[in-house]
Amino acid sequence: MSQTMNRQNDLSVLLNEIEDYNQTVKAILAFAAFVVHDAVTRRAGAKFGFGRRMETSAENRIQPSTEVTPDLVAQKSPAYGIVAEAKKRLERDTARWERHVDQLRKYDDNLIGWWTEDETIPNSNTVLLIHQSRSRPFVKYLESTKNYDPEAVGARSCVVEFNCSEETATYYNYRLEYGQLDDDELAERLTDGVPVPLDKVLRSFGYVRYYDSEPPLPLLLTNLWSDILPAMAADSQYEDHLKAYRIEASVEKVTSELQRAYGSQILSKDARSVEFPKHSWVRKAFERLVAYKLGNLPPEGSDVFELHYRRFRKDILQRFVELEHDWIASQSKQKKRIIKEESLFPKLDLPL
Amino acid sequence: MKRRLEESDAPKFRSYFRALLQRGDNAAVFNAVDSLDVARPFWVRIRVLYSETSPAQVVEKLVEKRKLVRINDRALSFSYTCTIGQENRREIEVPFFIASFDQQQLKESVQAVVSVCQRDEWNALKRLLRTEYPRLVPILLSQRELVNGAKRLRLSTGHAIRVRDLSAREPIESPLGQTRKSVREWTDEDLDKVLLAVQDRHQLITSLNLEFFPILGERRHVVPKATCKIRKTGEIEADGSFALAFQAVAAEVARVGYKKLSFYSGRGLRQSQYRPLPLEINFPLPVFDDVEVVRSLVQLLVQYPHSMHAVHHGNPYAHVKLTDMTDLSGFEIWAVSPSRLALLPGLRASAAAFERLVDYVFEHFREGDVANYE
Numbered sequence: 001m002s003q004t005m006n007r008q009n010d011l012s013v014l015l016n017e018i019e020d021y022n023q024t025v026k027a028i029l030a031f032a033a034f035v036v037h038d039a040v041t042r043r044a045g046a047k048f049g050f051g052r053r054m055e056t057s058a059e060n061r062i063q064p065s066t067e068v069t070p071d072l073v074a075q076k077s078p079a080y081g082i083v084a085e086a087k088k089r090l091e092r093d094t095a096r097w098e099r100h101v102d103q104l105r106k107y108d109d110n111l112i113g114w115w116t117e118d119e120t121i122p123n124s125n126t127v128l129l130i131h132q133s134r135s136r137p138f139v140k141y142l143e144s145t146k147n148y149d150p151e152a153v154g155a156r157s158c159v160v161e162f163n164c165s166e167e168t169a170t171y172y173n174y175r176l177e178y179g180q181l182d183d184d185e186l187a188e189r190l191t192d193g194v195p196v197p198l199d200k201v202l203r204s205f206g207y208v209r210y211y212d213s214e215p216p217l218p219l220l221l222t223n224l225w226s227d228i229l230p231a232m233a234a235d236s237q238y239e240d241h242l243k244a245y246r247i248e249a250s251v252e253k254v255t256s257e258l259q260r261a262y263g264s265q266i267l268s269k270d271a272r273s274v275e276f277p278k279h280s281w282v283r284k285a286f287e288r289l290v291a292y293k294l295g296n297l298p299p300e301g302s303d304v305f306e307l308h309y310r311r312f313r314k315d316i317l318q319r320f321v322e323l324e325h326d327w328i329a330s331q332s333k334q335k336k337r338i339i340k341e342e343s344l345f346p347k348l349d350l351p352l
Numbered sequence: 353m354k355r356r357l358e359e360s361d362a363p364k365f366r367s368y369f370r371a372l373l374q375r376g377d378n379a380a381v382f383n384a385v386d387s388l389d390v391a392r393p394f395w396v397r398i399r400v401l402y403s404e405t406s407p408a409q410v411v412e413k414l415v416e417k418r419k420l421v422r423i424n425d426r427a428l429s430f431s432y433t434c435t436i437g438q439e440n441r442r443e444i445e446v447p448f449f450i451a452s453f454d455q456q457q458l459k460e461s462v463q464a465v466v467s468v469c470q471r472d473e474w475n476a477l478k479r480l481l482r483t484e485y486p487r488l489v490p491i492l493l494s495q496r497e498l499v500n501g502a503k504r505l506r507l508s509t510g511h512a513i514r515v516r517d518l519s520a521r522e523p524i525e526s527p528l529g530q531t532r533k534s535v536r537e538w539t540d541e542d543l544d545k546v547l548l549a550v551q552d553r554h555q556l557i558t559s560l561n562l563e564f565f566p567i568l569g570e571r572r573h574v575v576p577k578a579t580c581k582i583r584k585t586g587e588i589e590a591d592g593s594f595a596l597a598f599q600a601v602a603a604e605v606a607r608v609g610y611k612k613l614s615f616y617s618g619r620g621l622r623q624s625q626y627r628p629l630p631l632e633i634n635f636p637l638p639v640f641d642d643v644e645v646v647r648s649l650v651q652l653l654v655q656y657p658h659s660m661h662a663v664h665h666g667n668p669y670a671h672v673k674l675t676d677m678t679d680l681s682g683f684e685i686w687a688v689s690p691s692r693l694a695l696l697p698g699l700r701a702s703a704a705a706f707e708r709l710v711d712y713v714f715e716h717f718r719e720g721d722v723a724n725y726e
Contacts (some may be wrong), residue, residue, distance in 0.1 A: 169690055231682065
């Protein structure tokens with residue numbers, strides 16, 4: 001395969017990761033909307049959170065008495081709720097699916113952390129939200145695992161497949177593929193299949209761009225470059241010699257603004273909520289901009305990066321995907337060179 | 353036919369107009385311009401502008417920056433001096449004044465820049481005013497606003513309105529697909545009849561030249577009281593009664609522009625304290641059920657002038673991020689339902705940037721109704 005084709009393949013892989021992340025955010029949101037809305041309005045007292053800090057019971061088979069952060073915790077009423085984990089893709093190697101079964105088992109518990117007085121809930125289900133392309137093979141795997149070890153899959157575990165379809169409008173469709181929901185109304189609808197219009201999700205939660213999982217770096221960089229940094233550049237000076245705006249960007253401040261505008265602070269907030277995007281993601285993004293020669297590192301002890309903001313002629317997402325690919329390639333070349341140099345001059349363990 | 357000035361008389365006329373702007377208060381200046389007999393190649397030229405404070409305040413800042421000179425302490429009269437021309441460079445002075453729409457009870461965030469000058473002088477002044485974008489925002493009229501505005505004029509002025517000429521863009525089929533040709537038509541027809549023809553031919557009007565004839569019962573005067581050329585950029589060239597042109601035509605542009613820009617204002621997340629205030633454009637018929645249309649929309653957005661873009665999705669639905677590099681506003685655009693386009697403003701989204709984006713969609717894609725997306 002030529003180098004150009006290799007590069008194109010690598011770029012496609014990066015673009016697919018970005019698409020997966022975007023779709024996962026929307027799939028979780030649309031599913032949350034399905035639980036907390038009754039198709040007309042939001043149910044009274046219904047709540048949901050991304051990555052909510054919950055506690056497992058002392059009897060938990062996988063991790064007793066520990067803190068877990070499922071992708072979604074959605075409470076339909078004080079009597080019923082769903083804990084969900086989303087997977088847009090699964091590994092081809094089924095041997096690596098065991099950890100997903102374990103994760104499902106871990107959440108299939110009397111978790112503490114619901115929005116009730118004693119933070120418990122009488123009825124709940126644990127759902128693996130999985131893309132339609134992998135749902136049936138995963139259900140087969142789950143059943144075979146259960147045959148082998150009946151305790152490996154919890155009684156309240158379910159698998160719900162999703163896909164994004166375009167008919168007259170764009171919908172996220174959900175269908176129960178495994179298990180039994182403890183809520184009759186949701187069970188009936190999910191068994192038949194539920195379409196949730198993306199338009200409705202956008203109206204309610206169009207600004208949620210992240211969940212409690214780190215986004216691919218080019219995606220975060222695209223969001224920063226298309227929106228956050230221009231808003232900061234508007235208060236900065238354009239410098240002719242740099243051909244860019246010089247921006248003083250604090251990791252702390254930018255993270256806080258991302259959380260308010262596009263992250264955790266859009267959703268309901270309490271002591272169990274997690275914050276996202278995280279400082280570490282933003283710091284990594286800024287460091288990568290420095291590596292791309294679009295800024296300078298902060299002085300020792302400071303979190304304020306100097307970024308050089310300029311216009312990209314081509315698609316911003318495409319540009320960052322290419323920059324990231326080239327950066328990864330240069331890093332692996334460098335590593336290879338170091339390994340080669342080390343093998344030419346092996347370290348000798350000589351006695352002093 | 354309007355009298356044409358001898359070339360040697362043009363400087364004398366300019367100097368006379370400058371003197372008019374220096375006498376009395378705003379009302380006196382307004383009346384003086386109304387009674388001024390304007391000969392060719394001079395026209396009364398009006399540009400309605402919007403500002404979150406007031407256009408006059410922005411213009412005052414230009415005086416502080418020494419780009420303009422204020423020539424009357426009691427009225428908003430100014431003078432702009434610059435050099436124009438490539439080969440034959442010459443220094444020009446463009447006197448102008450700022451008129452408010454007090455009688456129409458419009459707030460000071462919308463005002464008009466008025467001058468009596470030649471085209472190249474007017475263009476020089478407009479170039480200066482453009483440097484103040486987005487503090488000074490032009491009013492961009494959609495086809496519907498232009499047509500409805502023109503229709504309302506008959507009622508508001510009580511005059512018979514006839515169309516003298518119109519410029520438009522008309523769709524044509526070419527080997528490369530559908531494109532548009534520019535047309536200019538001279539006519540002498542009733543406004544309603546012309547507007548029907550425009551609708552039938554799917555024309556997009558770029559300017560409309562109207563004559564206002566006084567009427568008494570069923571009888572119509574043969575000499576128009578005023579002639580006004582209205583451009584979709586919110587610019588007006590008037591001949592005859594300035595008061596009629598200003599109070600009817602410019603005021604209509606101001607009313608539409610104020611309503612629209614106030615609606616777009618304050619929607620950036622920072623300005624709204626992070627409360628989402630997105631908009632939607634609703635099209636009368638479903639359009640995005642055809643994937644080709646979705647693709648063409650994405651192509652169009654990618655070509656948005658003075659912008660950066662990121663296409664997240666182009667098929668079967670559209671999800672595009674746009675950054676307006678003229679004032680660094682950001683938007684997310686979604687087409688996920690058949691007859692609706694959602695516009696989600698980013699951290700910074702000025703009213704000017706919203707207006708420019710909506711105008712671009714209307715002009716190059718389709719016109720629709722703008723509403724809150726909630």
